[in-house]
Every structure is written in structure tokens, then in C-alpha cells.
Amino acid sequence: METNWQTVVIGGGPGGYAAAIRAAQLGLKTLLIEKAQLGGTCLNVGCIPTKFMVEFANSKQKLNHLANIGVDVTYNGLNMDKFQKSKQKVVKKLTGGVNALLTHAGVEVINGTAEFVSEHKIKVVTETESLEVEASRFIIAAGTRPAEIIIPFDGDRIVSSTDVLSWSELPKSLTIVGAGVIGMEFASIFSQLGVEVSVVEVAPHALINEDQDVVNHLIKALKKRKVKFYFNAKVESASKSENDVTLSVDQDGNQVSISSEKVLLAAGRTSNADTLKLENTSVETDKGFIKVNQQMQTNAEHIYAVGDIAGGWQLAHVAYEEGVVAAENIAGNKVEFNDKYTPRSVFTSPEISSVGLTEQQARERYDQVGVYTASLQGNGKALINGLGKAEGIAKITVDEKYGEILGFSIVGEHVNELIADVTSVMSLESTIEDLASIIHPHPSLSEIIKEVALLATGKPLHTM
Incomplete structure (x- = not known):
């Protein structure tokens, strides 16, 4: 195998594989090292399997309400074996897709562990060999692992x-x-x-x-x-x-x-930085997480870090963007990562999604803050989705002086698909008046966004 590369990425999760793909697209000879499965925590034991489990739970819960609208069903219990097989089928399809994307981009992938020997050299250990690899630039995307507290894991109880x-x-x-x-x-x-x-x-x-x-x-x-x-x-x-x-x-x-x-x-989760022998480099950490600037660059200018291991929001979509930013900077393009308008979603039932500041954060930073709340109980699509019941609210926080949207939060069933709407408006630095003027389809959950914006501008149509 080639032992000298322009870019070596350590970790094949969302941040790592996005960085590797973008680096290769930019013409850099790129190697990606992954110790387990491509897709990292997110695809294998995080975002995807947990959300599959969410859907499993939501489906079971909905059965309890179907009789109320005239659908008679017989419930024969949960089949966990079928669930596990179905879940793994989805995971395998997505991880296989990541492998195909890396191959298409021209990224070479090695399955093994990596640790630094010096500033520009790492040792890679696979099932069959141990070798040293040199690179001009490194991107660390080694992620995190579940944190133990006072009591240790035993894997059973x-x-x-x-x-x-x-x-x-x-x-x-x-x-x-x-x-x-x-x-x-x-x-x-x-x-x-x-x-x-x-x-x-x-x-x-x-x-x-x-x-x-x-x-x-x-x-x-x-x-x-x-x-x-x-x-x-x-x-x-x-x-x-x-x-x-x-x-x-x-x-x-x-x-x-x-x-x-x-x-x-x-x-919480613990950084995997302690597995990389960073003491053989000049890379600095803070509470175990690697310190980076807005270019995702460490204090060692040839080493970058992205994703959970770099601290900040531990979200796959943040890791994607950080990976791309790191690759762009390695290729000589001056790009900065900005997390001001990062959407945050919690896949509970009901779901929660937010972007920007909470009310408390806004009041701490701004003098003239307006807070407006609209209920989903008057939203037709929410009532339909809930088979006659709708719980939840949308809440928007505004700088009353300039009309800047400071933050938005929403709770309800199926609301996580809505957050990109407000995120886009905030990212474009549009005002609350702009948001209120956007036409939303009827009946749809997205109408709650327009309604709460209308409320903030003093022109509500469906809120008293």
C-alpha cells in the first residue's frame, strides 16, 4: 500500500467520510482509516439505528389509537428478532452506500487503528499488518464513546x-x-x-x-x-x-x-483522543477534546479535527459541515465553520426541534426581546396526524428593535422536518416580517411557522 499521502483522515463517521470525499474531489490523494465500520457511531450505533427504533416505538403507540377512528386491529406483541434484522438491513444499506461514495471519489480506505508516531507520521495496525504512513495533512475524526460515571458498564445489567x-x-x-x-x-x-x-x-x-x-x-x-x-x-x-x-x-x-x-x-460521551497518542504531536486538547479554530485547524497547522472529537455540538450534520470545511482549508481555500444557525432535533415523542437562542439566552444578550407562542391544537394537519389530538407549541424569539429572529423552538409529533424552514430564513438573515410573508401549504404542519411569525408581527390569523 502507498505510504505517503497528501491527506489522511482518521475515522470514517460523518465528519471523516465527508472530509475524505471532499478532499478527494479537490484533487488531494486521500486515505481514510476506520477501525470498525464506515459510518461511525451515527450510522452503526447512533442516529440511524436509534431513529429506526423510534419508528418502531411510534408504530406500536399508534396502534393504541387506531380503534378511535374506526380501524380495528389485533395486537400480537413485539417481535424483537424481526426488528433487529430490519434495523440491520437499513444500517447495512447506508454503510454500503458510504463505501460506494468513497470509492467513487477515489478515496482509499483501510480498516485498522491509527496512532501518531510523530507530527507527520502515524502507525496503522490492521488485521494482517502494521505499517507507518506519512501525510502532509491529517484530519482527525475519531469520534467519542459512551462515558462511564461512578458505576461501570457490564454490558448486561x-x-x-x-x-x-x-x-x-x-x-x-x-x-x-x-x-x-x-x-x-x-x-x-x-x-x-x-x-x-x-x-x-x-x-x-x-x-x-x-x-x-x-x-x-x-x-x-x-x-x-x-x-x-x-x-x-x-x-x-x-x-x-x-x-x-x-x-x-x-x-x-x-x-x-x-x-x-x-x-x-x-x-454523555467521552472523546477518543486518548487512543491516538497525540502526545507525539503538538496538538492541544481541552477536557479530552481537541481544540480547533473556525477552520477546524488545531494548533499544529497541518492537523485538523472534526466531528464529536472536536467538541461543540455532537451532531452528525455538524460533523458533515466541519469535515467539508477542513478539506477546503487543506486544499488552500479559506473557509470557516459557523454554528450560529445549527438546527437541533430530539427524536422523542413528541419531537423537539430548535435553532438559534432559547428565550433565556436571548434575554441575557439582547435588551428588547419579544417572545411569541402558538399552539398546534389549532393546526389541521397536527389534528389529522394525531387522529384527533394535537399537542405541542411553536415558540419564536425576536429582537424587537430590528426584527431579527433570535431563536425558534417547536415541540410536537413530526415537527423535526420543519426546522430547516426557519433555519434557512435565519441563515439568510431575513426578518420576522419576511418569515410572516412566506406562503405555506394547507393543510400542513408548516403553517404553525407562519402563524407564530404572524403573531410576532401583530397580525395573527388563527391565534387569539
Whole structure:
């Protein structure tokens, strides 16, 4: 194999394979090294399989309501074996597609591990050989892994999000430690599938980076499905018996015991930077994550880092953009990554999507802030999708002085497809008046965007 390259990408997840493809398109001789499967966490044990599980749970939940509109069905239970086979079929199709895209672009791919030997040299270990590879430029996209807290994973009773995705049968009860995106998505999934779910969170509320008016709608829906929440609660220890795991939790100074068949640790992810021997380079890290500038460049000017390992939003669509930015800069084009208008979606039931600032963040930064909220209960398509019921709100935050849209959040069923609408408008620096003037199709969920914009401009049509 060739041992001297213009660009070597370490990691084949969204950030890595996007960087490799773009680098090759720009005429750079490019090698990509992936230790496991192409597609990284996202395609294999993250975005895609979890969202497939979301669809599985949503379908089961909808069966409960079909009789209300005249559809009689017989429910014969869940077939987890069929689910696992169907999920893997989708994953295999997408990862195979990534391989085809890399081949088409002219990227060479090696399956193996990589670690730095010096500033311009890495050691690559495959199943059959160990070799040293040199490159003019490197892009690190090695990602993250589930973080352990006080109690360690055992893969059986105390599990990670990766373990959960391969379950062949469901537990009767589950305690989830962490009420971030991962924890809340699994709380939604398993509560829909009939599992008794408890959520333990050290913070005073769930999804701390999102607007709490919107998050409260999700909490209310999950509580209706009998999910129990323990906020301001810190796990101190765990003990395992024959049938369950008991967590000892300090909640506001009070000792609480929570028992369940299994425990899912979903309290964040840890950088894989510690596997790369970065001490053999001048690359700097902060709390384990690699420090980069807006060009995705580290303090070692020939080494770039993208995706989760570079900190920031741990989102696949962010990694895609960062990978492209890194490749463009390696090719000599001056490009900067800007995350100001990054959309954020949580695939719970109901879903949550946001872009820009929350109300609290806006009030901290601006003097004249207007906040406007419209309910989905008056949206025809929401009522149709909900078989007669519609829960959720859309909330927009505006700088009243100039009409700048500062942030938008929405909660409801199927609303994640709407966020690109507002993201586009904000990215073009359009005003609230511009958004209010855009025609949306009827009946559609997207009408809620126009309605909340009309409300913000003092001209609501369907909101009192």
C-alpha cells in the first residue's frame, strides 16, 4: 500500500467520510482509516439505528389509537428478532452506500487503528499488518464513546446506548441515568414499548440546552406514559441482585433508592483522543477534546479535527459541515465553520426541534426581546396526524428593535422536518416580517411557522 499521502483522515463517521470525499474531489490523494465500520457511531450505533427504533416505538403507540377512528386491529406483541434484522438491513444499506461514495471519489480506505508516531507520521495496525504512513495533512475524526460515571458498564445489567440497540428482548423496567438527548430519546422509546422507565438527572431539568417551555411539553407527555423523573439527583453507587439493579441516589440531600431490571448510562460521551497518542504531536486538547479554530485547524497547522472529537455540538450534520470545511482549508481555500444557525432535533415523542437562542439566552444578550407562542391544537394537519389530538407549541424569539429572529423552538409529533424552514430564513438573515410573508401549504404542519411569525408581527390569523 502507498505510504505517503497528501491527506489522511482518521475515522470514517460523518465528519471523516465527508472530509475524505471532499478532499478527494479537490484533487488531494486521500486515505481514510476506520477501525470498525464506515459510518461511525451515527450510522452503526447512533442516529440511524436509534431513529429506526423510534419508528418502531411510534408504530406500536399508534396502534393504541387506531380503534378511535374506526380501524380495528389485533395486537400480537413485539417481535424483537424481526426488528433487529430490519434495523440491520437499513444500517447495512447506508454503510454500503458510504463505501460506494468513497470509492467513487477515489478515496482509499483501510480498516485498522491509527496512532501518531510523530507530527507527520502515524502507525496503522490492521488485521494482517502494521505499517507507518506519512501525510502532509491529517484530519482527525475519531469520534467519542459512551462515558462511564461512578458505576461501570457490564454490558448486561448496566449498559450503554450501544448495548441497548442489540437487545433481543425488552426489560420490564429500566432506569436511565442522564436526561440529555440520548437519555430522553430512550425514555420516550421504551415508555412507548411498555417498559417501566425512570430517569435520573443531576441537573434541575431535562435537555438543559433547550427552551424549557418546549421541554416541559415533552416531560408532560412522558409522565402520561408513567415515566418517573428524579431531577437534582446524583448517582452515588449501584448494587446488583439476582433480579435487579438498585441505584443509591442523592436527590437534594435526600437518599433515594431506585430499583430496575436494567440501568442505561446515558450521561454523555467521552472523546477518543486518548487512543491516538497525540502526545507525539503538538496538538492541544481541552477536557479530552481537541481544540480547533473556525477552520477546524488545531494548533499544529497541518492537523485538523472534526466531528464529536472536536467538541461543540455532537451532531452528525455538524460533523458533515466541519469535515467539508477542513478539506477546503487543506486544499488552500479559506473557509470557516459557523454554528450560529445549527438546527437541533430530539427524536422523542413528541419531537423537539430548535435553532438559534432559547428565550433565556436571548434575554441575557439582547435588551428588547419579544417572545411569541402558538399552539398546534389549532393546526389541521397536527389534528389529522394525531387522529384527533394535537399537542405541542411553536415558540419564536425576536429582537424587537430590528426584527431579527433570535431563536425558534417547536415541540410536537413530526415537527423535526420543519426546522430547516426557519433555519434557512435565519441563515439568510431575513426578518420576522419576511418569515410572516412566506406562503405555506394547507393543510400542513408548516403553517404553525407562519402563524407564530404572524403573531410576532401583530397580525395573527388563527391565534387569539
